[in-house]
Amino acid sequence: MKSEYRINDQHLMQFVRAIWTHAGSTPLEAERIADHLVHANLAGHDSHGVGMIPTYMISLTQGYLQLNQHARVVRDAGAILTLDGCKGFGQVVAKEAMALGIERAQQFGIAAVGLHNAHHIGRIGYWAEQCARAGFISFHFVNVVGDPMVAPFGGSDRRFGTNPFCAIFPRAGKKPLLLDFATSGIAFGKTRVAYNKGKTVAPGYLIDSQGQPTTEPKVMHEAPYGALLPFGLHKGYALATMCEILGGALSGGRTTHDETLQTCHEAIFNCMTTVIMNPAAFDAPAMQDEADAFISWVKQSPKSGEEEIHIPGEWEETNRAERLTKGIPVDTTTWQQICQAAQQAGMSQGELADFNALIS
Ligand SMILES: NC(=O)c1ccc[n+]([C@@H]2O[C@H](COP(=O)([O-])OP(=O)(O)OC[C@H]3O[C@@H](n4cnc5c(N)ncnc54)[C@H](O)[C@@H]3O)[C@@H](O)[C@H]2O)c1
Structure with a gap:
């Protein structure tokens, strides 16, 4: 079978x-x-x-996700836009938000877009790639409203979402540099994939309902619930906090606390604050050469083991090439x-x- x-x-x-x-x-x-x-x-x-x-x-x-909605401009402050996702598909409203932000970045050199009240906006790298295809650098702070999954550094129960951070740098004639990850050690969805496959996850990513370390993904899928841990100890927790505040509060949305906690575990609402910059607006004619020189320099480091030295975004490119054929x-x-x-x-x-x- x-x-x-x-x-x-x-x-x-x-x-x-x-x-x-x-x-x-x-x-x-x-x-x-x-x-x-x-x-x-x-x-x-x-x-x-x-x-x-x-x-x-x-x-x-359950009546959370609303079909056929569009991003609505709540405030237009020129280079800064605040948008309401109207509980619509993130796949639609975030695309519209990026398109509007790109237009403003074309006009002003830099733009920021706060999007709140969007149903799950999925893989954030997709939105960064939309900006990079138009020639722009972008970075994205994202929170997950009222759906706690991750324990704070030093804490022992779930208090906030997996709050992803993402940044992209387009490269001339090459694939962009792309950083795109959850601020939890692993994304919640990776526990779902392991749970569905009947596998455990690597140590260091999960605690159970008693705050004890575990490798069992079921603590995220069956009561009594445990929590994910942030990546990189206090550093990941600190970045998650900035995603919560810049993504959730600055976008005009909500952060996670006792008033916003959801009772339904299936509806995921994201807020995202995106900054989009035109690299051509900087006085940096050697920017691409400098990026290339750095990448070539780090790739020359003698390998410490079997693992190749990759640059951010390369992992995704390798998967894409393989999966498009296989x-x-x-x-x-x-x-x-x-x-x-x-x-x-x-x-x-x-x-x-x-x-x-x-x-x-
Ligand atoms: N919408 C949401 O609420 C939400 C929440 C959490 C995560 N996410 C998404 O989940 C996805 C998965 O997140 P994740 O935390 O599991 O990602 P991950 O741990 O797989 O890390 C991916 C990042 O690491 C880079 N990378 C991988 N191997 C590398 C290497 N050897 N050297 C250098 N860079 C390397 C990749 O290019 C990518 O930038 C992301 O797309 C994220 O946006 C979304």
């Missing part, structure tokens, strides 16, 4: 589009969701790929959950069987 499928990215996109069209999304919204989720899988971030669909479906049926791995439990969500959306047994025939 198979433990995972390898699915062609175009087939997977077609399937995701069909699910959300059945659920009531416009074709454009369904396209945005499919593109974002499948590109997260292509980049190797399965935690934020198509495996999110069942969670989104629950959020929709297909996207999806474990059978996750696939089953996605198929159930498809049926919940109104997909017929026949249509589902047609898609399943494409992948088996």
